[in-house]
Amino acid sequence: MTVLASITDSLVELAVDTVDAMGLAGVFVLMLAESACIPIPSEATMLFAGFNVSNGEYSLAAAVAVGSFANLVGSWLAYWLGYAGRVDVLEKHGRKLHIKKSHLDWADRWFERHGDATVFFARMVPIVRTFISLPAGVARMPFVRFSVLTLLGCVPWVLMLTLIGREAGDNWEKWKTNLHYVDYTVIALIVIGVVYLVVRARRRRKAGGDPAPESA
Secondary structure, eight states, X not given: OHHHHXXXXXXXXXXXXXXXXXXXXXXXXXXXXXXXXXXXXXXXXXXXXXXXHHTTSSOHHHHHHHHHHHHHHHHHHHHHHHHHHIIIIIIHHGGGGTXXXXXXXXXXXXXXXXXXXXXXXXXXXXXXXXXXHHHHHHTTOOHHHHHHHHHHHHHHXXXXXXXXXXXXXXXXXXXXXXXXXXXXXXXXXXHHHHHHHHHHHHHHHHTTOOOOGGGO
């Protein structure tokens, strides 16, 4: 956890320095990268942007609009990476990665049934929001629907962080530190979930059956 905190602190410093030097352009670059599978914490970016709003450097509406639109553009990049990678990598070489066609079919069915809620709510979950666009592209979720749900999910998250930063003022760093505990909790839950799926898959293999797509 200490190593993770060290890495996170470095990324936070990068985000703060970029926004401080570039203003809204920095917000756009960082939030685009964060939504394109580059784990730059949106908490640091938008909390500091909110602090700048409290200082009158730009308006709340401008900060939220830039942050949300940047998230949308970044999500497009990750979506199309997953969309194209399905054919070039997963379908052609998936077996080398232990990914079968049945797994891709399962992903298609999942996003067909639950994709709307998954994309919308995932945009408001730390860490998960950074990577959700990639599987949506792999599953070939309709692009327009994906874009609308992504934007609708991004706005509340970006608005919340910016408002906290604006109201916290000089104390925005304390909020940033507290929100890191949310990140750690999400990471712990992801690790627990992965371990559970791996254990379940191994038990099924020992029982002599081929693991179901959802196990993988």
